[in-house]
Amino acid sequence: MTTLTEMGQRAKDAAAVLAKASSEQKNKALLEAAKALRQSIDMILAANAQDLQRGRENGMSEALLDRLMVNPARIDAMAEGLEQIVTLDDPIGEILSMKKRPNGLMIGQMRVPFGVIGIIYESRPNVTADAFGLCFKTGNAVILRGGSDAICSNTAIADILREALVSADMPKDSIQLVTDTSHETAREMMRLTRYIDVLIPRGGARLIRTVVENSTVPVIETGTGNCHVYVDEFADLDMAVNIIVNAKTQRLGTCNTCESLVVHKKVADEAIPKIARALFEKDVEIRGDEEARKLVSQIHEASEEDWGREYLDRIISLKVVDTINEAIAHINRYNTGHSEAIITRDYAHSQQFLREVDAAAVYVNASTRFTDGFEFGFGAEIGISTQKLHARGPMGLLALTSTKYIIYGEGQPRP
Secondary structure, eight states: OOOHHHHHHHHHHHHHHHTTOOHHHHHHHHHHHHHHHHHTHHHHHHHHHHHHHHHHHTTOOHHHHHHHOOOHHHHHHHHHHHHHHHHSOOOTTOEEEEEEOTTSOEEEEEEEEOSEEEEEEOSOTHHHHHHHHHHHHTTOEEEEEOOGGGHHHHHHHHHHHHHHHHHTTSOGGGEEEOOOOOHHHHHHHTTOTTTOSEEEEESOHHHHHHHHHHOSSOBOOBOOOOEEEEEOTTOOHHHHHHHHHHHHHSOTTSTTSEEEEEEEHHHHHHHHHHHHHHHHHTTOEEEEOHHHHHHOTTOEEOOGGGGGOOOOSSEEEEEEESSHHHHHHHHHHHOOSSEEEEEOSOHHHHHHHHHHOOSSEEEESSOGGGOSTTTTTSSSOSOEEOSSSSOOEEOOTGGGEEEEEEEEOSSOOOO
């Protein structure tokens, strides 16, 4: 078995080639990869079936099985994501600024690759293709370490992508998959500072916390999603119901799923029964405060823990508030910095919510489910960054680049 050190050296060698590759070369390889994914649907589905069967035998939840599952539409979406990346401008080599100093020096900044990116992730096979595409377009080699749940799917996709790179005359080690899914290997990867320039965890709270606390490689932190929808006193209630049902039930296992509701007291009498009926039809359990439970008897009592939970299940919390200020305070106290939405027809309230809510993505009259690299026009995403340094929100091409200063002189010595 190839060691992580060997993989690291191969990745650095591949990154050196990618750093010099033209946009045309990279785009050709990405199109070849998209084509290969579509031609290998049966191979990917067969591998995924093994993962799903093992997941069911291990008692995996509905939401996690949905995360793990691929089908022809999802495979086509992986390929489409790579094709969309081809259409995006290549950021590498972009000159961000250029200014002349009094001494005649011209000093500017150029966008450059990181070099080697490591990604530790759970369950989602699509991450394998998405991460490859974004890293490759930005001239970065990538070392992927997925979870044991998706090892067959991830291996199949990575093998297909590596073969496509060979067909396009690009280094196959631009993408490498760590097939040893032990905790020891993950921790070794977190300390591979000689080879990995940045590490990105993508998964549940436990995985992210483990990487942040143990990695000596610099980390871009992606976050869990306790996402809120706030129904304002000036909300269109039919719109609110439609958005909430979409945000909560379209896919249970995603980090941009709505997990918490906040409703203004002035519309609670009408809004909460409407919302409850719609969610109950989707078999969603509601855990609410005393005000909410007075209005709908089937609502369960919420605990303090419920306000901050990312359920990834058919459960949602519900809080009634007296003012928009109370709503914003509640959201900022319990959210995870991911995605928050207000439903309102009042412009002043919408602007206050946009200004004061502390999150990577803040919506007015739209579902939190839109926080996604594909939906934002990035082609795909590495993850949703909930930190504030370097990158925040869905991470596309620009988030996977660094900069260096470039200086033009005419023989000037420093006095």
